[in-house]
Amino acid sequence: MLASIIASGLAVGAVYALIGVTYNTMFSASRVMSFTAGQLGMLGGVFGSLFVLRLGMPLVVGLVLMLVCCAIVGLITEFVAVRPVLKSLDQHLYVLSTLALALMIQQVVAVEWSTEPQAFPRVFGIGGGGILDEKFWLPVLTCAAAICALELLYRRTLTGLAFLAIAEDNFAARALGLPERNLRMASYALAGMIGGLAGFSGGQLLLAFVANGPLLNFYGFVPVALGGLGNNRGAIVGGFALGLFQQAANFLVGGIFASVAVFILFIVVLLAAPRGLFGGHLARRV
Amino acid sequence: MALSSESAAGAMQEKSLAGVGSWMFAGPLILIFCLALLVPFVTNDYWVLIATRAAIYWVLVGALNLVIGFAGQLAIGYVALLTLGAYSTSVLVAGNVSPPVPVFAALAIAGVAGAIFGVIVGLPALRLRTFYFAISTLGFATIITQIALAWQSVTGGGIGLPGPEMPAPFHTHGGFYFFCLAVAALVTWMTANIAHSRFGRGLIAVRDADVAAEATGIRKARLLMTIFVFTGASAAIAGGLFATLQTYITPDAFTFDLSVLFFISILIGGRGSILGPLLGTVILTLLPEFAAPLAAWSTFLHAVLLLVIVLVAPGGIAALLDFGNRRALRANRTIVPKVDLVGRLLAADKAKSGIALRGVVLSFLGVRAIDGVDLDVEAGKIHGLIGPNGSGKTTILNVISGFYSPEAGSVALGGEALKPGDSESRASQGIARTFQTPRIVGEASVLQNVMIGGTIHGQSTFIESLLSLPRHRSDERKLRSEAMTALSAVGLESLADIRADRLQHSELRFMEIARACMARPAFILLDEPAAGLSADEILRLGQFVKAISRQGTGVLLVEHHADLIFDICDYVTVLNLGRVLAQGTPTEIRVHKEVISAYLGG
Numbered sequence: 033m034l035a036s037i038i039a040s041g042l043a044v045g046a047v048y049a050l051i052g053v054t055y056n057t058m059f060s061a062s063r064v065m066s067f068t069a070g071q072l073g074m075l076g077g078v079f080g081s082l083f084v085l086r087l088g089m090p091l092v093v094g095l096v097l098m099l100v101c102c103a104i105v106g107l108i109t110e111f112v113a114v115r116p117v118l119k120s121l122d123q124h125l126y127v128l129s130t131l132a133l134a135l136m137i138q139q140v141v142a143v144e145w146s147t148e149p150q151a152f153p154r155v156f157g158i159g160g161g162g163i164l165d166e167k168f169w170l171p172v173l174t175c176a177a178a179i180c181a182l183e184l185l186y187r188r189t190l191t192g193l194a195f196l197a198i199a200e201d202n203f204a205a206r207a208l209g210l211p212e213r214n215l216r217m218a219s220y221a222l223a224g225m226i227g228g229l230a231g232f233s234g235g236q237l238l239l240a241f242v243a244n245g246p247l248l249n250f251y252g253f254v255p256v257a258l259g260g261l262g263n264n265r266g267a268i269v270g271g272f273a274l275g276l277f278q279q280a281a282n283f284l285v286g287g288i289f290a291s292v293a294v295f296i297l298f299i300v301v302l303l304a305a306p307r308g309l310f311g312g313h314l315a316r317r318v
Numbered sequence: 319m320a321l322s323s324e325s326a327a328g329a330m331q332e333k334s335l336a337g338v339g340s341w342m343f344a345g346p347l348i349l350i351f352c353l354a355l356l357v358p359f360v361t362n363d364y365w366v367l368i369a370t371r372a373a374i375y376w377v378l379v380g381a382l383n384l385v386i387g388f389a390g391q392l393a394i395g396y397v398a399l400l401t402l403g404a405y406s407t408s409v410l411v412a413g414n415v416s417p418p419v420p421v422f423a424a425l426a427i428a429g430v431a432g433a434i435f436g437v438i439v440g441l442p443a444l445r446l447r448t449f450y451f452a453i454s455t456l457g458f459a460t461i462i463t464q465i466a467l468a469w470q471s472v473t474g475g476g477i478g479l480p481g482p483e484m485p486a487p488f489h490t491h492g493g494f495y496f497f498c499l500a501v502a503a504l505v506t507w508m509t510a511n512i513a514h515s516r517f518g519r520g521l522i523a524v525r526d527a528d529v530a531a532e533a534t535g536i537r538k539a540r541l542l543m544t545i546f547v548f549t550g551a552s553a554a555i556a557g558g559l560f561a562t563l564q565t566y567i568t569p570d571a572f573t574f575d576l577s578v579l580f581f582i583s584i585l586i587g588g589r590g591s592i593l594g595p596l597l598g599t600v601i602l603t604l605l606p607e608f609a610a611p612l613a614a615w616s617t618f619l620h621a622v623l624l625l626v627i628v629l630v631a632p633g634g635i636a637a638l639l640d641f642g643n644r645r646a647l648r649a650n651r652t653i654v655p656k657v658d659l660v661g662r663l664l665a666a667d668k669a670k671s672g673i674a675l676r677g678v679v680l681s682f683l684g685v686r687a688i689d690g691v692d693l694d695v696e697a698g699k700i701h702g703l704i705g706p707n708g709s710g711k712t713t714i715l716n717v718i719s720g721f722y723s724p725e726a727g728s729v730a731l732g733g734e735a736l737k738p739g740d741s742e743s744r745a746s747q748g749i750a751r752t753f754q755t756p757r758i759v760g761e762a763s764v765l766q767n768v769m770i771g772g773t774i775h776g777q778s779t780f781i782e783s784l785l786s787l788p789r790h791r792s793d794e795r796k797l798r799s800e801a802m803t804a805l806s807a808v809g810l811e812s813l814a815d816i817r818a819d820r821l822q823h824s825e826l827r828f829m830e831i832a833r834a835c836m837a838r839p840a841f842i843l844l845d846e847p848a849a850g851l852s853a854d855e856i857l858r859l860g861q862f863v864k865a866i867s868r869q870g871t872g873v874l875l876v877e878h879h880a881d882l883i884f885d886i887c888d889y890v891t892v893l894n895l896g897r898v899l900a901q902g903t904p905t906e907i908r909v910h911k912e913v914i915s916a917y918l919g920g
Contacts, residue, residue, distance in 0.1 A: 118782070120326060128624055128628045132624040133621070134621070136622065247460070250456060298454065299454060302454075306446055
């Protein structure tokens with residue numbers, strides 16, 4: 033049982049961590065938390081199943097098309113729900129505008145795709161359903177690969193440094209002449225792809241299911257809240273910790289109590305450490 | 319005799335004016351409920367059911383309006399409390415866990431459960447804002463549905479259980495409708511009472527100007543908790559009624575769509591209004607009846623509406639109906655304070671001997687903003703605080719008013735140390751302040767903004783305000799007349815009913831001073847009150863500040879206008895780089911060599 037807990041815990045933890053990174057990527061570029069982060073995870077699974085199983089495309093083509101579609105959803109988020117409300121960030125209108133967009137995405141999927149969970153294709157076909165099955169290690173592998181790629185991007189490329197610059201100080205970055213708007217759009221496209229990858233890699237575990245949207249919105253945000261806004265390392269640690277905790281509770285006391293336990297943990301930790309366990313300093317108010 | 323009849327006439331005029339205002343507010347609401355009474359007589363059972371549904375939704379939305387519309391807390395998962403109420407009532411009446419309970423007792427118990435869970439769901443709002451709070455209410459909504467599905471022995475799981483049946487005379491469609499309508503009217507009345515009390519004004523202050531709210535002594539945590547108790551109870555009772563309306567409940571009946579409907583009703587209606595969200599609820603409940611082919615897309619439509627409201631018309635229906643505030647204001651307004659009214663405003667015993675700072679140190683990220691400052695503000699004196707930008711003037715004000723805790727040193731009032739960082743207690747200890755950029759509630763009237771300043775003098779409890787008992791009404795009368803006096807004193811009485819965000823910058827500065835005076839403070843801290851004022855206005859401001867100090871109130875004045883400082887101050891402190899450069903009378907400072915070279919120039 034311990035092996036199952038660890039295998040499934042790490043797998044869902046990886047998905048949560050990637051959704052957390054999606055939240056962070058959007059936040060770093062715009063100081064906005066978007067409700068579309070979880071929906072992107074859901075879309076990764078739905079697009080994968082749509083392209084590969086329903087339309088019969090080769091897996092690689094399906095993967096690339098899924099990434100393109102999710103990047104476009106990311107761009108739409110930026111254009112429709114984020115850019116118009118950036119002027120008045122202090123009113124927190126983005127909570128409502130991104131929620132509206134997330135609900136639209138969810139409703140379109142529910143009506144045009146299905147409200148029932150649909151099968152997701154095998155990727156490599158390795159493992160016979162045991163704890164070494166690809167559905168358990170694929171998300172972990174994807175998460176590790178995505179993190180390495182992001183680190184390379186942020187540390188080794190000029191574009192990546194520009195991303196970090198606008199995340200650190202938006203005004204200063206603009207004053208230096210960085211194309212802040214283009215970088216923001218690029219970040220949202222990138223976030224879209226990360227979210228899509230989360231859903232795709234976890235597709236065999238979570239299936240192509242519309243209800244994954246709100247679920248991932250919540251479980252993907254928990255690591256962000258625990259790790260501190262914009263802190264990717266915090267989100268990864270938080271994601272895996274959440275996955276293991278949730279699956280342990282799931283196996284030991286049953287699914288419902290696992291959800292309740294996660295919820296209580298979330299509230300208690302946030303009340304104790306509002307800026308997360310690895311949180312930064314508080315902004316000045318007066 | 320003549321005098322008393324004159325004041326009586328004045329009081330009557332004031333009363334009738336207030337009367338007109340409250341009729342303008344209550345009239346449309348009463349009209350809607352009167353029309354609702356006619357529904358069973360002019361339509362069939364089907365429409366009575368729809369109208370019952372709207373009434374039940376309003377029981378929840380009306381209370382939730384205080385959380386979302388007034389306090390600005392984005393609670394998007396309130397279907398959770400509807401679910402909780404529906405299941406509690408049904409389970410209690412069915413007798414699944416206890417001997418069967420009568421319907422009304424079950425409703426009451428559900429209300430208590432709702433109040434408790436309302437507080438639990440609301441807890442995150444105390445420390446976290448917006449997205450965190452939104453997500454946690456969302457998480458709660460998901461969990462409640464999962465519990466309803468899984469706890470089969472009690473809730474019947476996916477199969478569900480029958481809703482409670484009402485006893486006669488409420489067992490018929492019509493009878494139940496009138497019952498729900500009565501509950502809805504009661505909730506409307508209670509929320510209106512709260513909206514027009516210091517609690518309601520406290521909520522909008524927390525929403526739009528939380529720093530000013532703290533400085534006026536509004537206890538945010540206590541206030542929000544009280545509101546969550548009320549809203550949770552109302553939502554759970556609405557749930558009980560909802561279960562009766564459905565006759566049979568399953569977890570499927572409580573989709574997230576309902577949550578969306580609830581908070582979109584409020585946003586469409588407009589923040590801080592009661593009529594708007596009521597219309598929003600009615601419209602959204604009726605909409606599917608007229609757009610039946612679109613039923614599958616109802617959530618999509620709601621989402622589009624939400625996006626449109628946020629991006630295009632953030633004021634909602636209430637802003638569209640606010641005709642009074644469309645009339646153009648007179649241009650070239652001048653502010654003429656009535657200095658002789660200051661005495662009526664601040665007349666109170668001033669026993670406090672003085673504010674004393676000793677060796678106060680505070681740094682931000684390694685930079686010492688203030689570095690060992692000693693400062694004394696005496697009662698009835700004007701103490702000027704000047705210095706170049708970044709010399710620590712505003713930081714000192716923030717330390718005194720408890721927004722920052724100093725790393726070293728002490729702040730005392732009348733010989734007693736002030737608790738560091740406890741900004742909410744300063745107003746009741748006799749310290750009021752204004753801000754460098756006016757912190758105001760733009761969507762509320764000027765009068766309401768000023769009344770916020772008198773929060774600490776309110777006597778009535780939340781329950782008394784909820785039920786509009788005598789103490790609440792006398793509180794309101796007193797606050798209103800004091801606020802009018804304060805507005806007359808600063809010369810803004812003609813703008814009392816205008817939305818505050820339509821005022822000029824200089825008028826907002828005087829409005830903030832009026833608000834600060836409402837607390838009848840022993841000390842008043844003014845942060846650059848003359849910034850943005852014309853030369854004439856600065857002169858009048860000077861006279862006004864002098865009048866304040868003549869009442870025994872000590873003034874700490876941060877200013878850049880050297881003329882004003884030297885004109886009215888009794889004592890001046892000059893700061894440079896967080897240290898005191900010089901202290902003395904204006905005459906001494908004016909000729910102080912270092913001050914001239916560091917700051918005054920010349």
